[in-house]
Every structure is written in structure tokens, then in C-alpha cells.
Amino acid sequence: MQVVRTVAEVRAALVALRAGLGAVGFVPTMGALHEGHLSLVRAAKEGCGSVIVSIFVNPTQFGPNEDFAKYPRTFEADCALLEAEGVDLVFAPQVEEMYPQGAATFVEVEGLSDRLDGASRPGHFRGVATVVAKLFHIVQPTRAYFGQKDAAQVAVLRRMVRELHFPLELVACATVREADGLAMSSRNRYLSVEERKQALVLKRALDAIAALQAAGERDAAALRAAGLRVIEAEPAAKLDYLKLVHPLTLEDVARTEGETLVAVAAWIGSTRLIDNVVLGDRV
Missing domain, CATH: 3.30.1300.10 (Pantoate-beta-alanine ligase, C-terminal domain)
Known part of the structure; x- marks a missing residue:
């Protein structure tokens, strides 16, 4: 399993992956992985020849009083889990790689982004749509996998994919729960x-x-x-x-x-x- 940090590195690695393995499955994450994330990885492995996972705690989807600073970061443990699942490539960029100094370009799905979590967390879905659009542009996957637990996010991203003509299939997978029913998070x-x-x-x-x-x-x-x-x-x-x-x-x-x-x-x-x-x- 390769771990890469820059856009140039991930694009170079993708040339080799696409050469012989066909469809590319992509699972975007913020790390701190659990069984819910791993279920997305397994779905991607079933449907694609190679699987890429991104690990990036995206600052633009957090509000000023939210938990960006304390959001759990367990990179080494995450990589061990992904390697055990047979993931081909992990893209783990620094903030400066995704948002160069002075970055002023954002993606916003108007109207939809103001509902549910978007109403409670102003700007949240602008941050989500922006980083996912960047990741789609970098990775250019055949299919991208998201959890149904984040249903509002899935709705926002489906519309973004359709309206920006991303050439990929967005796959929503069932929520994974603990034995007592609590949704994994x-x-x-x-x-x-x-x-x-x-x-x-x-x-x-x-x-x-x-x-x-x-x-x-x-x-x-x-x-x-x-x-x-x-x-x-x-x-x-x-x-x-x-x-x-x-x-x-x-x-x-x-x-x-x-x-x-x-x-x-x-x-x-x-x-x-x-x-x-x-x-x-x-x-």
C-alpha cells in the first residue's frame, strides 16, 4: 500500500493503477476510521479494480467554535486498517496542499446546502462540496463511496456531481451500527x-x-x-x-x-x- 502526500504523487500513482486494474474506487475520509469506513472500502473493492482512500481533516467544513482542533487523528492506526483491507493507495495531504496560500475558490450547492446540517452549521456544506470537488478532480475515480449516515451530505454531493458533470458514480452505502444500534461515527x-x-x-x-x-x-x-x-x-x-x-x-x-x-x-x-x-x- 502506497501513502502519498501531494497531488503530483497521487496522479503519478494513478497512472500505474489505471493501466492494469480498470475501475478506480474512492473513499474520502477524515480518518479516525471505524467499521463504517471499512464497509465503504469493502464495497469499493467489490466493485472496482483498485481502491484509493483519502485521509484529510478538512478545515473548511468546521465552524469557528466546532471541533476541528480536537477531531481525532489516528493516522498510523488508520493506515494499518487500510493495509489489512487491501487498499492500494492512501492520499493524505497537508492543508497547504489542498488549500494553497490565498485560495479563494469554493463550491456551493445553493439552497440544498442550507438544509438539515447546513442550517445548523452555516458554511459546512460549502466546505464539504469544495474539498470533495477537489478530491474528485485529483483522483478522478470511477466510483466514489459515502455512508448513508451522512444523508444530507450525500444529497448535496449527488447534486454537485450531476450539475458539475463529474464523470463518476456516487455510491451511498448503508449506515453501519454498533450492536446496540448506535450509528458508527x-x-x-x-x-x-x-x-x-x-x-x-x-x-x-x-x-x-x-x-x-x-x-x-x-x-x-x-x-x-x-x-x-x-x-x-x-x-x-x-x-x-x-x-x-x-x-x-x-x-x-x-x-x-x-x-x-x-x-x-x-x-x-x-x-x-x-x-x-x-x-x-x-x-
């Missing part, structure tokens, strides 16, 4: 033992909504109210949002007649967690 390591238990309220709220919908309820307000009752029963949880939206536009829906994304974000202590479930058959 690099930020879970911030949680204390007690907070770890309290964090399960997000999944319980989603389960309550899904159960009520399965029983025949289609009114979004009634479904949301059922989830809110679950959240409100956990004093440690501070709700950011609980919304029922269209999975592609992220616009609120009044009824769950078609495919509907139920997305939740809440703070448990000082840690902000997200989760979601999709109601209805996938289209």
Missing part, C-alpha cells in the same frame, strides 16, 4: 460511558417513527411528534433538528407517501451526533 469516541447510553435516544426516536409509519400513519407532523416524545424523554439530549424530508431535495414533506428521509441531530453532552432512516421503498 468517529465522534462517538468523545462520549463518556453514560453519554454513550444516552446517545441511543436518536435511534429510539427513529425506530418510533418507523414503527408508526409501518402501522399506517402517513402524516409527517404526527410522525415527527412521536419522535419528539422519545427525544424529550431523555433529559441529556439537546435536540438540534428532527425532520421528515425528501431524500434528494431535503425539503420538508407533509405526508410520507413516497420515499422519505427522517433525519435527526442532537447534542449528547458536548458531542453532536446525527442519524437517519429512510421510510418507504428506495427508488
Whole structure:
């Protein structure tokens, strides 16, 4: 497994990879890898001849009071995991490589970037879209793999790929959960033992909504109210949002007649967690 740090190095390595192995699978990450990331790597290996993983904690997607400085960085352990999975190339640039001094070019998906996490974290999706566009341009993958846990991010990037005509397929893979149902996240390591238990309220709220919908309820307000009752029963949880939206536009829906994304974000202590479930058959 090669580890490269510069754009020139990754492009040189790609020439050799593409020469004999066909499709290139790409998994962008910020490191602090867990089983959710590794499931994306395995999906990429199944569908592609070679797999590239990027590890880059992207400063432009963090707000001024967010956790950029303390975001977990476990590079050596990450590389060991990726090598064990048979990854061909790790691209781990420095900030200066991705954002040269004086960089003033950004990508923003207007409208969509202001919904869900974008409403709570102004500028977040501009940072995400910018760095992913840069990575797509550098790596030029055949397919790029993302986790469904970050459903709003997936929606933003799908539109960016379509509107900027990136010649790649964006693949969203199912959320990977701990045995008790907590969605895997690099930020879970911030949680204390007690907070770890309290964090399960997000999944319980989603389960309550899904159960009520399965029983025949289609009114979004009634479904949301059922989830809110679950959240409100956990004093440690501070709700950011609980919304029922269209999975592609992220616009609120009044009824769950078609495919509907139920997305939740809440703070448990000082840690902000997200989760979601999709109601209805996938289209």
C-alpha cells in the first residue's frame, strides 16, 4: 500500500493503477476510521479494480467554535486498517496542499446546502462540496463511496456531481451500527460511558417513527411528534433538528407517501451526533 502526500504523487500513482486494474474506487475520509469506513472500502473493492482512500481533516467544513482542533487523528492506526483491507493507495495531504496560500475558490450547492446540517452549521456544506470537488478532480475515480449516515451530505454531493458533470458514480452505502444500534461515527469516541447510553435516544426516536409509519400513519407532523416524545424523554439530549424530508431535495414533506428521509441531530453532552432512516421503498 502506497501513502502519498501531494497531488503530483497521487496522479503519478494513478497512472500505474489505471493501466492494469480498470475501475478506480474512492473513499474520502477524515480518518479516525471505524467499521463504517471499512464497509465503504469493502464495497469499493467489490466493485472496482483498485481502491484509493483519502485521509484529510478538512478545515473548511468546521465552524469557528466546532471541533476541528480536537477531531481525532489516528493516522498510523488508520493506515494499518487500510493495509489489512487491501487498499492500494492512501492520499493524505497537508492543508497547504489542498488549500494553497490565498485560495479563494469554493463550491456551493445553493439552497440544498442550507438544509438539515447546513442550517445548523452555516458554511459546512460549502466546505464539504469544495474539498470533495477537489478530491474528485485529483483522483478522478470511477466510483466514489459515502455512508448513508451522512444523508444530507450525500444529497448535496449527488447534486454537485450531476450539475458539475463529474464523470463518476456516487455510491451511498448503508449506515453501519454498533450492536446496540448506535450509528458508527468517529465522534462517538468523545462520549463518556453514560453519554454513550444516552446517545441511543436518536435511534429510539427513529425506530418510533418507523414503527408508526409501518402501522399506517402517513402524516409527517404526527410522525415527527412521536419522535419528539422519545427525544424529550431523555433529559441529556439537546435536540438540534428532527425532520421528515425528501431524500434528494431535503425539503420538508407533509405526508410520507413516497420515499422519505427522517433525519435527526442532537447534542449528547458536548458531542453532536446525527442519524437517519429512510421510510418507504428506495427508488
